[in-house]
Amino acid sequence: MTSLFSPVKGLSFEMVSALTAPDYFDDLNLPEYINVVLEEPDDAELRPYFYYASKTKNEAAYRQSVAKDLCDPDIRAAVNRFILGIIVSRRYQMLSEKTESVQKWKWRLDTIVQYYDSIELFCSDLQQMPPKSEALLTLRDELNKIITSADVVNLRKQAGDINDEFEKMKFRLTIGKDNAVLDFDYSDDDYCNEIRSEFLRSEESADSHSFTESPFGDMNVSPLENFILEQFMKRNRPLFRNLETFCGINRNIITTEVSDIVREFRFYLLNLDYMARMKVKNFPITFTKFSEDREVNLDDCYDIVLAEKNSSENKEIVFNDIMKSGTETAIIVTGPNQGGKTTLARSFGQAAYFTAMGLPVAANSAKMPFFDRIYTLFASMTGNTVEGRLEHELDLIKSTLDSVSKESLVIFNELFTSASTVDALSMMRDLMSRLIAKGAILFVVTHTFELAYDSDNYVSLVATVVEDGSFRRTFRLIRKPADGVAYANSIVDKYKLDYEHIKVRLSNKR
Amino acid sequence: MKVYLLNCEDYVNSDVAPFKNDLFEDFDLQPILETMSKNDKYVYQACRSIMLAPSGDRKNILHRQNALKEAIDNKKYIFQLYVTISETFTDLINQRDRMKKETNSTLPAVRVLNSIDTLNMLFNGLENLKKVIIDANNHFEPGIFRNFFEQFLKEYDDAFIERMQEKREALREIQMGGEVKISGKIGRGMKCDSLIVNSITKTTVKRKFEKWDSLFGTKVKKNEIRVSYDNISMSQDCMNLQNTALLHVASCFEDFNKEISKLFDTLRAQIAFFYGCCNLHTHMNGMAYRLCFPEISERYHAIEAECIYDLVLAIRTLKRPMDNTFRSNDTMLYLITGVNQGGKTSFLRSVGTAQIMSQCGMFVPCKSMKTSIFRGIFTHFVRNEDETLNSGRLEEELFRLNRIVDTMNPGSLLFMNESFATTSEKEGAAMADEIIRALNENQVTVFFVTHIYAYAKKAYAERYPFTKFFETERNERNENTYRIVEGEPTQTGYAMELYRKHIGL
Known part of the structure; x- marks a missing residue:
């Protein structure tokens, strides 16, 4: 069966569940993202999917079109119905395994009815509101094939016939002080209506309503239920025999493929729901447009993990732009400490990751190439000694150099802080030229601003501070020559609080 | 309702x-x-x-x-x-x-x-x-x-x-023990489903033979089957079902x-x-302070008051504060200068509080007041709370002002207290001039308490339209009266005061 993750068929959950977190996860704060998205312990089985980033641009685009389909509210609703339907039928199947005799057969019958009904409904839903993605179209056809196959049509017919008979079984119970009386004069008179018509003064409708909670649990029949059931068995023995024969033959209806698809859908929906919530909080979310020529243009991007955290603490978050043309090879970020440089590095890395997942990215608009691999080398705190730290960094660099491809993204954050500036500069120069030679795109956060002047193909981003001598951080990073000193700009300009701007801002509201 | x-x-x-x-x-x-x-x-x-x-x-x-x-x-x-x-x-x-x-x-x-x-x-x-x-x-x-x-x-x-x-x-009655009729169906997994309460009735006294029959759980009518309570689990099931039904009914x-x-x-x-x-009214009446209901004018950006006082100061000090009277002639800018501790902030607060109370339909602390409905009421007061970021205050100030401009509509009212004081006087004056002019021209009424003499002097000399100038009043002995009166802005020696305070003479 088709998969929502790859155009190559036959992705199994076993394969995915064996994956572990890629090396860049911790640096990009992605474990925190996952923890927030997977609120329920139930969702733990979805965790490995986060580790399964696309290997090719084709695959990323394939996933992205699935995600785009799922942003359509109608398709999303249909998918939700499908997921729920399959989950319910799985629960029935589980109950049939746990219960005995006649109940076992009935749960199994319910499984069959529920399972195929859900698939059929999903197919017809997707017929009415056709998806655009290859994945969903293929899935629809596959499911349609199942549901229209002669075997399944025949099976559902038989199941339906038996089920109809059970639907007719109705009873009435009169519970008194000394005993109760069972009869079969079923009535749908609703005593609640009498009260509600008196006290229901709002405009809500007074529909007849049955209990939502049964006092008898939801798996085994209680003694009273069993008693009632026995009365029906006495009255229609052949039906109960039919049920047993039919369900004895047809077991384990639900295929692992369908279960896998449900899991995959849930992964997409959980992520998209989370991002939709961010959007409601005014954090922009957008799908990446793939650039052919290695151009990067991220407008108002931000660190989604930090945004979630800050918004819950009512703290502000700063949006930044990251831009580079197709020919530019590296982005060099300099400026004061605590100026938002690491956050920007994470924002960029996250955007690359989410793009590879086919999910929307945290930005107002996003254009970037597909990165087949993401490497992050963040200032290492590993190792007790200076030499130990440098050694650890060099180890990582070695393995990066060994495996980096021409479609890779490499993010350095304050590398070689344990070395002298001169040494750090020459190491960085050597390292960068090697990586660029291999075709990788570099994002370098560094305190050695001289690097930015090494090539015309380097973009220089500078963390800015307030121009009032306070050196207070704005967390804004602006494209301008690295000068090693604080970037000063008129705050009035920044907030557009000069005469002309205010006039325009206010007169637009008239 | x-x-x-x-x-x-x-x-x-x-x-x-x-x-x-x-x-x-x-x-x-x-x-x-x-x-x-x-x-x-x-x-x-x-x-x-x-x-x-x-x-x-x-x-x-x-x-x-x-x-x-x-x-x-x-x-x-x-x-x-x-x-x-x-x-x-x-x-x-x-x-x-x-x-x-x-x-x-x-x-x-x-x-x-x-x-x-x-x-x-x-x-x-x-x-x-x-x-x-x-x-x-x-x-x-x-x-x-x-x-x-x-x-x-x-x-x-x-x-x-x-x-x-x-x-x-x-x-x-039902709690005491009545009779509950419930209908239902056989649902999924053979469990009872779609349970519905048909009726609840008071128990009628049973005839003798029925009671007798019930002991044996035998049929009394065709299609009727007795469920005896002798079986503990059955009787418990029945009680649970009855209680659930009652709860369900109670939920109606x-x-x-x-x-x-x-x-x-x-x-x-x-x-x-x-x-x-009412409490506030009684309290103020008890102290013999004047309160009145303001006249809500249908004109735009007009605000004037007679004998307006600072309600908060009155409550805090239990003394009658100085009151002020001011008129409006389509005034868009009320520029208030003068010495520190001269009653400027108190004046600003008295007007601001009264305007809020007016637009809440409340009485106001003055003899009479006539005011328009403003489309927005904003304050931009200098903040001293974060001393550690003292030198970053201009950024903080303008950040807030930017937020205000983003939010406000023409026809709003803005109270500014010592804005732009966190930069040099020259820069502050230029900023204030541009910003306030742009606001006024967009029908934003501004009350501005300021020490920026360069700005006030320019506004006065160039006879800015729709502007009124207020000063802190001094008596003949050059003491503060804590009143605000109309008049030409004068250099207050603010810098000298500050110098004295920080450096000492």
Whole structure:
């Protein structure tokens, strides 16, 4: 069966569940993202999917079109119905395994009815509101094939016939002080209506309503239920025999493929729901447009993990732009400490990751190439000694150099802080030229601003501070020559609080 | 039932204060709210949220003025109404606490009892409230309150109360042991499904032979099967089913519970405001301070007052503060300069507080006031709270101003206190000039307390249109009178004062 993750068929959950977190996860704060998205312990089985980033641009685009389909509210609703339907039928199947005799057969019958009904409904839903993605179209056809196959049509017919008979079984119970009386004069008179018509003064409708909670649990029949059931068995023995024969033959209806698809859908929906919530909080979310020529243009991007955290603490978050043309090879970020440089590095890395997942990215608009691999080398705190730290960094660099491809993204954050500036500069120069030679795109956060002047193909981003001598951080990073000193700009300009701007801002509201 | 005491029927929400905390802090509203609430936390919160949401709807402001006038004439009944409603709430909260402790007991029987308890409490509350309202209805002049009272008495008339009593009795009977008829179907997994309560009846006395039959669980009629309670698990099942059914039926009273709770909620919040205003009124009257209802002008950006004083200062010091009088001639900029500690901030606060109160339909601290409805009320006061970021204050200031400009509409009112003082005088003057000119030209009225003499001097020399200049008054002995009077801005020696303060002479 088709998969929502790859155009190559036959992705199994076993394969995915064996994956572990890629090396860049911790640096990009992605474990925190996952923890927030997977609120329920139930969702733990979805965790490995986060580790399964696309290997090719084709695959990323394939996933992205699935995600785009799922942003359509109608398709999303249909998918939700499908997921729920399959989950319910799985629960029935589980109950049939746990219960005995006649109940076992009935749960199994319910499984069959529920399972195929859900698939059929999903197919017809997707017929009415056709998806655009290859994945969903293929899935629809596959499911349609199942549901229209002669075997399944025949099976559902038989199941339906038996089920109809059970639907007719109705009873009435009169519970008194000394005993109760069972009869079969079923009535749908609703005593609640009498009260509600008196006290229901709002405009809500007074529909007849049955209990939502049964006092008898939801798996085994209680003694009273069993008693009632026995009365029906006495009255229609052949039906109960039919049920047993039919369900004895047809077991384990639900295929692992369908279960896998449900899991995959849930992964997409959980992520998209989370991002939709961010959007409601005014954090922009957008799908990446793939650039052919290695151009990067991220407008108002931000660190989604930090945004979630800050918004819950009512703290502000700063949006930044990251831009580079197709020919530019590296982005060099300099400026004061605590100026938002690491956050920007994470924002960029996250955007690359989410793009590879086919999910929307945290930005107002996003254009970037597909990165087949993401490497992050963040200032290492590993190792007790200076030499130990440098050694650890060099180890990582070695393995990066060994495996980096021409479609890779490499993010350095304050590398070689344990070395002298001169040494750090020459190491960085050597390292960068090697990586660029291999075709990788570099994002370098560094305190050695001289690097930015090494090539015309380097973009220089500078963390800015307030121009009032306070050196207070704005967390804004602006494209301008690295000068090693604080970037000063008129705050009035920044907030557009000069005469002309205010006039325009206010007169637009008239 | 809708309650139109605080707001009129066709009221559309038109809150003109987007930055509530700033208003609260800058105008120091806490002492006013404390006076209004007399230590009642609920009144404090209710009055706070209403006062921090001044309205932009003229009709509604006038409606509230009228309602408040009625309330002030009948303070006694407002007090009674508030107390009666609060008592019901106290009962409900106590019950809720008790229920929380009982959450371990999810026994349906206990839940049925609790549900009926709540019902009883609300019902008693309703009856008590009705008594007070009948009494009040005889004393209020026809008007907003009378309309509400009469509507209430119609909605909850005697017939309704009687029917309500009946149902309550019925429910109690059932608890004592009645007969419940339930229909159902065989559902998934052979479990009973679609259970529906057909009827609940009082137990009738059984004839002898029926009782006899029941002992053996034998059939009495065709198609009827007796379920004997001799089997413990069967009888338990039956009891559980009955209790669930009762609880289900009790939940039908939910709508009624909700309706009455909601009525009490709304009423409590609205009456709390009038009660708070009455308290404030009594308090100020007790100190012989003048209060008046402002005239709400239909003109734009006009604001003037006679003998306006700082309510907060009055409450805090228990002394009559200096009052000020100012007129408007289409004035868009009120520029206030003068010495420190000369009453400038107090003046700003007196006008700001009065304007908020005006747009809340309240009385104001002055002899008379005539004011427009502003589409937004904003404050931009210099902040000293974060000393560590002292040198970054200009950024912080402009950040706030930017937020204000983003939010405000033409026709707003802005109170600025020492804005742009965190940069050099030259820069500050240029900034103030550009910003305020742009604001004024977009129909934003500005009250600006400033030390930036360069700016005030320029504005005065160039006779800026629609601008009035105010100074702190000094008497013949060159002492502060704490009054603000119209006059040419003079250099106050602010720099020297500061120098003295920081460096010493």
